[in-house]
Amino acid sequence: MLDQHVLVLNCGSSSLKFAILDAQSGDELITGLAECLISEDARLKYSYQGQKQTESLIANASHQQAITRLVDIIKANKLERSLIAVGHRVVHGGEHFTQSVVITEHVKQVIADTISLAPLHNPANLVGIEAAEKAFDTLPQVAVFDTAFHQTMPKHAYLYALPYELYQQHGVRRYGFHGTSHHYVAKQAATVLQQPFETLALISAHLGNGCSVTAIKNGVSVDTSMGLTPLEGVVMGTRSGDIDPGLFNFLTQQLGYSAVKIDTLLNKQSGLLGLSKLSNDCRTIEDAHLAGNAQASLALEVFCYRLAKQIAAYVVPLGTLDGLIFTGGIGENSQLIRQKVIDSLNFFGFKLNEQANSQARFGQSGVITSNQTGPQALVIPTNEEWMIARDAAALALEVI
Structure with a gap:
């Protein structure tokens, strides 16, 4: 079977967590973290083949600059040859997404429209997506939403006892988070049981x-x-x-x-x-x-x-x-x-x-x-x- 390596990106407001994994086995080829972005102390740490490296980025480095450096590291070690996709953790998908999706202009617009529900996270997620699109323009980009797994909640579970117009007009309801984690461990538990x-x-x-x-x-x-x-x-x-x-x-x-x-x-x-x-x-x-x-x-x-x-x-x-x-x-x-x-x-x-x-x-x-x-x-x-x-x-x- 062909390699199914995926670059996974998790963008925070001032950080970028990344890994390349074998989607079939979960084995990691490289993992790392760019932290303190948009500051004087911006740096990148990663582990590859058992060796840990830490290097300073330019002062006030952006997510795009961190990803550019990440691309250099990936290419220097010839890891891009087996990549088939880039997967992005996106915190909030509102009611729009019940599962992971290939990113399109429409998907990016919906993520932007949901910024009011996750003002600290969704903007950073969008920055990471757009930076990755520039760096890996031939690879499918996929959004995996923290909220998606919980979209199966019944209405009586997710509604607040507030004027209904707040839900209808502004999306005020319970969404839930950590969905990717809950889904993963529940499936693993079924195997154990x-x-x-x-x-x-x-x-x-x-x-x-x-x-x-x-x-x-x-x-x-x-x-x-x-x-x-x-x-x-x-x-x-x-x-x-x-x-x-x-x-x-x-x-x-x-x-x-x-x-x-x-x-x-x-x-x-x-x-x-x-x-x-x-x-x-x-x-x-x-x-x-x-x-x-x-x-x-x-x-x-x-x-x-x-x-x-x-x-x-x-x-x-x-x-x-x-x-x-x-x-x-x-x-x-x-x-x-x-x-x-x-x-x-x-x-x-x-x-x-x-x-x-x-x-x-x-x-x-x-x-x-x-x-x-x-x-x-x-x-x-x-x-x-x-x-x-x-x-x-x-x-x-x-x-x-």
Whole structure:
């Protein structure tokens, strides 16, 4: 079979994460990150054939300049010969896209039209797309949307109890994010459980600096914790998750906060960082907790309680439960948080296998419970890049 290598690009506002993967096996040829773009400290780091390299880019380097340098590296190592597509992670596709698509002028216009729903992400995604089109003008460009997997949610799950005109005229509804990750780990869990993906009731907890929980029934997303923006839902690294909307009035009227200050507070100063007063890094907080830091312990308790409560709630749309999946940096590596959450959910019949739980770290996957009946808990490392590569390859082969 011919090589199916895909260049995967993930553009942030000041960064560019990239990888070339074999879409069939998931094997990586090269991975890297251009960071601090549009600043004096712009630099590019990458790993190829076991060798790690770091180099400075020109001051205030743009995404286009970072991609130009990336192209030079790819061509110097003759990696472009097997490329069949470029896959782009796009954060928000609104209601327009229920699956990945080959990028056209129309697709780019829709991404631009959705900027109001993702003002920090979609503009950067468009910059990456246009830069890649110039650099790889003969390759199909494919957009893979964070929101697409959740477009199967029923209306009663995604609507807010607001005047209906806000949805009709402005698209105000719950969209959800991390869809590529949730879809990937759910399919992997079906393989581990040796059951058809289309018959399972699964809950996936993607836990990193951003956290979301998704209910997956018969192969499709039926509810998810993030909403119009990635701020809604469970406690995260620096984001508050669900709060009383009346807080806005209190902060503005009583404390004189501006809208910008409130946005900064809820997105960048809250969550684990705000509660612990230490860090948004779960490893730092766990170390402090084990050393007896009461504030760190409180942050972990709030995080785990809210997470367990959200997981339990998703049995409502599922009606039953076959498996609970932990993924993301925290979900894949924190045996303490997994233990606390599973202990809170013991009414489901979970019996934690402590040895399996302690071993499920640094890319190790598998079942971490040992109950003979009822749902199982699993750790499944996510691989959004491979999912993007697979979608891009499948669509590229249709148009080649």
